[in-house]
Structures are given as structure tokens and as C-alpha cells.
Amino acid sequence: MFVSENLSVNSQGNLTIGGADTVELAQQYGTPLYVMDEQLIRSNLRRFHESMQKNYQGMGLVCYASKAFSCLEMCRVVASEGDGLDAVSIGELYTAVKAGFPMEKVGFHGNNKTDEELRYALEVGVGHIIVDNLPELERLERIAGEMKACPHIMFRIKPGIDAHTHQFIMTGQIDSKFGFALETGEAFEAVKEALSCQNVKLVGVHCHIGSQIFDIDPFEAAAKVMLEFIAKVKNELGYEIPGLNLGGGFGIKYLEEHDPAPFEVYMERVAAVVDEQCSKLGIERPFIYIEPGRSIAASAGITLYTVGARKEIPGIRTYISVDGGMADNPRYILYQSEYEAVVANKASQERNEKVTIAGKCCESGDLIGENMPLQHAESGDILAVLATGAYNYSMSSNYNRLQKPAVVFVNEGKSRVVVKRQSLDDIIANDV
Numbered sequence: 007m008f009v010s011e012n013l014s015v016n017s018q019g020n021l022t023i024g025g026a027d028t029v030e031l032a033q034q035y036g037t038p039l040y041v042m043d044e045q046l047i048r049s050n051l052r053r054f055h056e057s058m059q060k061n062y063q064g065m066g067l068v069c070y071a072s073k074a075f076s077c078l079e080m081c082r083v084v085a086s087e088g089d090g091l092d093a094v095s096i097g098e099l100y101t102a103v104k105a106g107f108p109m110e111k112v113g114f115h116g117n118n119k120t121d122e123e124l125r126y127a128l129e130v131g132v133g134h135i136i137v138d139n140l141p142e143l144e145r146l147e148r149i150a151g152e153m154k155a156c157p158h159i160m161f162r163i164k165p166g167i168d169a170h171t172h173q174f175i176m177t178g179q180i181d182s183k184f185g186f187a188l189e190t191g192e193a194f195e196a197v198k199e200a201l202s203c204q205n206v207k208l209v210g211v212h213c214h215i216g217s218q219i220f221d222i223d224p225f226e227a228a229a230k231v232m233l234e235f236i237a238k239v240k241n242e243l244g245y246e247i248p249g250l251n252l253g254g255g256f257g258i259k260y261l262e263e264h265d266p267a268p269f270e271v272y273m274e275r276v277a278a279v280v281d282e283q284c285s286k287l288g289i290e291r292p293f294i295y296i297e298p299g300r301s302i303a304a305s306a307g308i309t310l311y312t313v314g315a316r317k318e319i320p321g322i323r324t325y326i327s328v329d330g331g332m333a334d335n336p337r338y339i340l341y342q343s344e345y346e347a348v349v350a351n352k353a354s355q356e357r358n359e360k361v362t363i364a365g366k367c368c369e370s371g372d373l374i375g376e377n378m379p380l381q382h383a384e385s386g387d388i389l390a391v392l393a394t395g396a397y398n399y400s401m402s403s404n405y406n407r408l409q410k411p412a413v414v415f416v417n418e419g420k421s422r423v424v425v426k427r428q429s430l431d432d433i434i435a436n437d438v
């Protein structure tokens with residue numbers, strides 16, 4: 007009935023998430039409010055690491071991409087499941103450190119890491135740094151020398167695979183700000199350079215082919231291309247790269263018609279390709295890393311709003327305005343992302359209207375979505391937008407000096423605040 011398995015309707019006709027009544031949550035904590043189901047986060051993580059166990063003998067690490075949703079409690083949950091983390095800034099690293107995350111299971115990404123970030127990563131002992139470009143390699147070699155460290159590195163590689171939602175095409179030359187190109191020989195030169203460095207150790211190659219990918223074919227194709235590269239390096243430079251990082255990008259169900267491949271099938275098929283290719287190419291099976299972000303957090307979350315004005319423009323459209331918008335969910339204004347919505351206190355009724363849900367920011371583009379099927383919504387109703395657990399809180403802003411909403415975790419019917427709602431004093435905290 008709903009896009010996420012943890013959503014249901016109770017006997018009062020209210021939407022529930024992880025066994026908690028969303029109307030009660032809205033009353034207790036106020037709106038707008040992010041609500042995340044801890045059990046679904048955990049079960050999403052387990053689906054990845056258990057299928058890695060089953061299909062690849064556990065020779066791998068699931069590194070949750072924390073840019074999807076990061077806070078102390080999220081880091082603690084991921085750590086308690088035994089999984090790793092992918093961080094893309096000093097802020098995400100700091101959050102992991104403060105949560106007591108085992109830093110040897112953390113990978114540090116970014117196409118333009120600063121010296122300060124590299125130093126911090128070495129200081130806190132991250133497991134590996136994914137190097138994006140040659141100047142970064144040179145800076146890291148120098149900084150590691152100064153700090154008497156020997157960081158493990160991987161290279162971010164553009165495998166030349168352009169993944170789209172329902173198809174993929176091999177492109178001659180990909181245009182991306184991230185990483186080293188394979189086809190120009192740039193990646194091979196980088197490996198040569200790394201092997202001549204004194205203070206870094208090359209432990210892997212990395213690729214991340216896109217996001218919200220429903221098919222497994224592009225992942226298989228990427229694994230193949232990357233393994234061929236590992237074989238080429240072995241044959242021509244005599245060094246066998248022990249790790250292969252296949253990134254994230256697994257699609258999730260935002261709309262009823264979305265039909266992503268189950269995570270288990272991904273690991274099963276990719277493990278088969280890796281096994282087959284390795285014996286064909288005469289290389290050892292690499293240690294595999296994957297970096298799911300959206301697929302861990304998105305389905306576990308919803309956003310609750312209170313409906314304000316209802317504006318019917320005859321012959322044009324009906325606007326339903328809510329007490330949040332682009333400041334807490336900028337994905338519509340950024341990419342016209344689509345969501346399903348439900349009037350939480352009328353969840354058992356038919357969604358027999360088509361409306362535009364508008365935010366409260368001073369931008370006409372500040373919408374949650376257009377042409378959305380919804381129950382008849384009136385002022386005072388609670389609106390739930392579904393599958394907002396990834397790239398909503400983490401992309402939120404204080405535009406219009408709006409306070410960022412609280413994040414509440416529910417766990418088998420019980421709820422707790424994991425991020426407090428910003429106060430008005432938070433809004434001016436750094437003003438002088």
C-alpha cells in the first residue's frame with residue numbers, strides 16, 4: 007500500500023511508521039519533523055552485509071555513505087551493525103569521531119579535499135583515503151611524510167560507464183569532476199605515481215557510477231572494467247591491487263511504480279561477475295567495498311508537516327501549503343524529485359485529489375511536488391511525505407532563516423529525539 011514497508015495505518019486511520027502513530031509524533035514533537043525508523047535502517051544495512059557474507063564469503067565491507075544522512079546517533083547505529091562509513095568532509099569525519107565510530111572502517115572521499123581535511127583524516131586514523139587527482143596525491147604524500155603516517159589510499163576512477171535509471175551506455179569519454187579517467191591512461195599513470203610514493207600505500211581502486219540506479223547491469227559492467235584494470239596493473243607494473251570499491255547508487259522506491267532490484271540480487275550478481283573475471287584474468291579475488299547511502303536511509307524516513315492554507319485556483323491547480331519546504335527538502339527544487347505524500351490523519355481514505363504541495367519559502371519553485379495524489383487536505387491536517395530519509399536533513403538549510411526541524415528515531419513504537427529542532431538562538435548563534 008505504501009512505498010516503504012515500515013508504513014501502515016492504525017485503527018484510528020492514522021499513518022504509522024515503525025509502529026508509532028505519526029499524528030501523535032507530530033503533536034509530541036511539533037512540525038516540520040523528520041522521523042526515521044531505526045529498525046528499517048538496521049535491516050537495510052543487514053541486507054547488504056548479509057548478502058555480502060552469503061555471496062562473497064564476507065570478503066568485503068559495507069561503508070554507509072554518510073552524506074545521505076549523518077548525525078551522531080546514525081553513526082552509532084551503523085557502528086553497532088559492524089559496518090563501515092564513507093565520509094566526504096571534515097564535518098562528516100568529526101561526527102564519526104565524536105560518535106566513537108571505529109575510524110579504521112572509514113573511507114574519506116572528496117574531489118577537493120583541503121590540507122586541513124587530509125591532516126585531520128590522518129590524525130584520526132581513517133582506514134583509507136580515496137584520492138581524486140594527482141595534486142591531491144602529491145599533497146597527501148607530503149603531509150603523510152610530515153606526520154610520519156602511511157595512509158592507505160584508493161584511486162577514484164571513472165570507469166566510462168554512464169548509468170541511467172533503466173539502461174546504461176558505455177561512453178568513450180565521460181565528463182565528470184570526479185576522479186581519473188581510465189580510457190586516457192590517466193588512471194594507469196596515477197597508479198605508477200602512487201607506487202613510487204614513499205608515504206602512501208595503494209590498497210584499492212574505486213568507482214561510483216551514479217545514484218538511484220534500478221538495474222544491476224551497469225554495476226556488473228563497472229566491476230568488469232575495474233577488474234580488467236587491476237589485471238593490467240598486475241601484468242604491466244607487477245603490483246596486485248588488493249581492494250575494489252564499487253561505490254553506491256542503488257535505487258529505492260520513491261513512487262509506487264518504481265521497481266528497483268532487491269539489494270540481495272545486486273551482491274549475488276556482482277559477486278558472480280567478480281569470481282568469474284578473477285579466474286579469467288588470473289588475479290586474486292579483491293576485498294570488496296560498497297558504499298550505499300540512499301538505499302540505507304531513504305525508505306526509513308518520512309517528513310511530517312502541518313497543512314496551512316489550501317488555495318484552489320479554478321481550472322489551474324490546488325495548492326496545499328505546508329510549514330516547511332525547500333529548506334528541509336531541497337530535492338524538488340534541485341532535481342524535480344518525486345515523492346508520494348499522505349494526509350497522516352486521513353491515511354485510510356482514498357487519495358482522490360491531485361494537488362501541488364508548496365513550501366513556505368519565498369520562491370515560486372519551493373514545492374514538494376506537483377500533480378500529487380492526495381486525500382482531501384485541509385488546514386490543520388498532518389501531511390506525511392514518504393521516503394525522505396536520505397538527502398533531506400543532510401541537504402537542509404536555514405533559508406529564510408527557518409529553523410531546521412528535529413529528527414526523531416522510532417524503534418518498535420517508541421520514539422526519541424536524535425537531533426534537536428534548532429532554536430531561534432541557533433539561528434543567530436554565529437552572528438556577531
Ligand SMILES: *Cc1c(COP(=O)(O)O)cnc(C)c1O
Pocket residue numbers: 071073074092115214216217218253254255256297298299300301
Ligand atoms: C554519494 C556517494 C555514495 C552514495 O550514493 P547513494 O546513491 O546514496 O547510494 C557512495 N559513494 C560515493 C563516492 C558517493 O559520492
